[in-house]
Amino acid sequence: MAIGIFADRDDLVGRAVEYFLNGAGNGSLMHAIPFVYEDEGLAQWQESGRDQGHTIMGIGLMGVFCEMAWNQGIDCYGQDNNRFLKAAEYVAKYNLGYDVPFTPYTWQSGPSSTAPHVGWQTQTVPGAGSRGQARPVWDQVLGHYAGRRGLDAPWVRQMAESLRPDGGGGDYGMTSGGFDALGFGTLMQYSAQTGRRIARLQSFNFPDRYVRHSGSTVRLEPTALPLGDSQFRVVPGLAGPADGRISFESVDMPGYFLRHANYQFGLVANDGSAQFMADSTFLPVAGLAHSRLTSFRSHNFPDRYVRHSNYGLRLDPVVTDLDRAEATYRMVD
Template identity: 80%
Template sequence: MAGASIALPLVAFSASSSSATTHSLAQPGTASLATTPSGATLTYAHPGLVHTLSDLERVSTQVGSRAQPWLGGWDRLAANGRSNSGWQPRPLDTVVRGGTGQNYPQLYLDIHAAYQNALRWRISGDAAHGAAAVRILNAWSGMLTTVSGNADRFLAAGIYGYQFANAAELVRDHPDFEFERFRGMLLTVFYPMNEDFLTKHNGAVITNYWANWDLCNMASVLAIGIFADRADLVDRAVTYFQGGAGNGSLPHAVPYVYEDQGLAQWQESGRDQGHTIMGIGLMGAFCEMAWNQGIDCYGQDNNRFLKAAEYVAKYNLGYDVPFTPYTWQSGPKSTTAPHAGWNTQTVPGAGGRGQARPVWDQVLGHYSGRMGLSAPWVSQIAATLRPDGGGGDYGTASGGYDALGFGTLMQYPAQTGSHVSRLQTFNFPDRYIRHTGSTVRIEPTTSPLMDSQFRVVPGLAAQADGRISFESVDMPGHFLRHSFYRMVLAPNDGSALFKADATFLPVTGLAHDRLTSFRAHNYPDHYIRHRNFGVSLTPIVSDLDRADATFRMVD
């Protein structure tokens, strides 16, 4: 496939970009803080949905150096007709999906054009693509007031709500983007429908709707919450993922686990494979957005989602998988109206088996790339699509636009067994753990961010219970360690003492249960905390101690 040329050096983002830009509803460009359950305040990292600033910087570098497979992914993006900077939007005031008068293709075509142009802008710095993305998004936020139709209107509110937010997140700091108007559209048009579905399920019994219906609405609530700096929406989405009543929550979307085989049955596996793979893509997007805000949904229940992805990948590669009969009730939730009764699936659904959807490199990028976990079936199926494309590359109907795609370009697993994070402080959210030589402090960050980036690797002294160590990206071979209860950056001398001092156990945040605290491996009653902008290791006694010892891991 012919690729577009890129002039070097690449510019990954505009001069006004920020890794933690926030906005208030009253005045664009001013910082707003999300209120946490403990009463402290906290900013969300931006850009911070399916792509982060470090993702964009890394991909820009890889494409600029013409490294594969990123260059192949870039070529697919450049060849996609929706990524053309001359794209002209066709906004509507009312979008209809389902029933009479459907017009929703105008919406999903424009969303994917906005997303793809925004990606091209952030990776290449080409202003024409940034202008195109902004033109499309501004046109829609200036006109759209209603999403309607039959029950499928809830699919539209979920899929296009989360995709809209992701496109807008990439241009949120563009000087021509109407941020407040777009934020208002997401909060007044899409979010109420998402919440209505998750609460009422269109008046149906709770098992009536497949996992995808919940998942797309969950993804929309999460994406809008992060984009709009609304902690209540983020908490709502994550809590539902963990144990919501509907089929999109993890226990219901993945109802049966075959632990001895490393597999888990997906809720729609007995239905067909097109919808099943769609579900893997939606849950992958949800987990990625949460992860980029320091919330680990990927690892929930001993990596239950990984086992489900392995199951779906194995079956779609043509292999047999175990199947537990799946029984559900359908119909309206009513004491008087009849319902369709009970249904049972006894074998995996063969419809659409082997279907190509660009969802796999995103899943592989986390489990294999970041975490170093074995994912043989996902690895195999991802390789059959690599480099994958995006909306419009997998069919002209709406199913070809259910995933944003371009996983090879954006999430190919380049670092096996590690991931790069910055440690944002809970109670001083503009500050991160940084090093200057051996000195470690919390300070605000400005680009470049290398001295605030740490490769999170398996613990040097022990790996039980997920123990980790922090290696400096700026100074490879140097690790965060404690020395006389002070945190320093030092070269690994290979000694047992060094390894013990540089190993920590991540635990639930002491001041916020969506964040993380780090307990010392060899002093289990001591935690990493900041004090007077220095960083030390201390026991935890007070509420202030707990706040000082709580961090968000921002990829």
């Protein structure tokens, strides 16, 4: 993923994402997180039965992978109903000293003649080795799920708050804690937790155009410098952040939000009313035309999505392939 981004190789980025989603080994989402306990909002990490040093390191590495993808407009964080968040909550809860459910996990490492990993083995309880180890990985996870998406992450939050600010190197001893993760989590993600993420909405089918405002008028227009009128602060949904609902506040005009009225969009000052908050709240979902991008479902009209038509912004039902293309966006940080 990193090399693909650095070299501007979309094929390598795509290969990495495809492996994350469908790969045969333990680096893929479903294998790294084999069991979900939906009623508890938790999911078992693949190495949880081994020890907690490797388990926490895995959370950090998957977080970095998801963040790199996110910055390319690809949502790996949200795959399979935020499966990674549930795993991070599981690992954080156990390392805070609480019990977690555990499903026996059977594994094999190497051929039967290779010691010490001979044949198949089964883990039956969470591994207690290195339990409670400090590693600078938690603000990375919290910044996305709680900050950008407004989701509840109580165990991850406790871990992040107990360790903040993240460090690196020998700050966590001279073994692996501060060397496997670079320690920039607090610096890069704390602002997201406080609702300060800024993004532009790039059209899927007109990638040279972005959602922009001129006064109260909102349209899809080619980008231009300065970028202010195409930048929005992504904040927890004014009508409530449940399920990651968000609202878009203008950077140029603080206190003004993208709002629909009679299915047309404008940039309108927040009057504090329940109607305003409902009209300006949206649920991000997997892109209707491209699952790695994003579409925005209306909070109060859940059968309608934010779409453009003749470059104007509307709230409409989605039926045709053209509708789906016009209702899909890349969120560019």
